[in-house]
Amino acid sequence: MGSLLAPLSQEGIKVVFEYQHLEQRVRQLTLKICGSFCRSCHDRCCNKDYCSESLESYWLRMTWGSWGHHISEYDISEGWLSPGGCQLEVGRPPVCYEFLCRKILTEIQEKNYLAGFKGISNLVSFAGRNALGNRHLITLSPEQILKRINFERLRRKIGQAHSILNRCEAALVSFCG
Ligand code: SF4
Ligand code: SF4
Secondary structure, three states: OHHHHOOOOHHHHHHHHHHHHHHHHHHHHHHHHHHHHHHOOOOOOOOHHHHOHHHHOHHHHHHHHHHOOOHHHOEOOOEOEEOOEEOOOOOOOOHHHHOOOHHHHHHHHHHOOHHHHHHHHOHHHHHHOOOEOOEOHHHOOHHHHHHHOOHHHHHHHHHHHHHHHHHHHHHHHHHHO
16 A cells, blocks of 8 residues: 555645545445445446556556555456445546436436435546546546646545535435435
């Protein structure tokens, strides 16, 4: 873990931790809302082409690697997918949270909290948007992340995402119940 984050400044390391915390919160909330569908799904939307983004992206590699995931968990044909679901707790490509299948969209439409859930599913992507000019964080090279990124600005963006989550979380959880 230490060696992966070693090239970063102390501020950069804190930002990685805050991003991991945000993703954890979004993942856990998504699991509460979608878990019952995904666990019994026979036609999973996961695709190793999405999984492979987490290997190509320097930011995502730092995110899952410093969390304790290891490349040995990655399968050449299945990506991060195992019989129990995605093995990555953090460092998933943001699209993995953004995609909402028809079955889930229909179900939550009926329960009337679709707008709130769509907002939550976009938060990981939102946090990294325009991290350098109009480039998303997950597309940046090591040199761009280590030398050019404004971590203070990125931290504020992640903070905004946490605030949105704080406002929506309780209401969404009560809908799920
Ligand atoms: S999001 Fe929909 S398609 Fe994807 S695994 Fe869950 S239930 Fe299946
Ligand atoms: S959720 Fe996990 S297994 Fe599914 S596409 Fe994303 S990284 Fe791959």
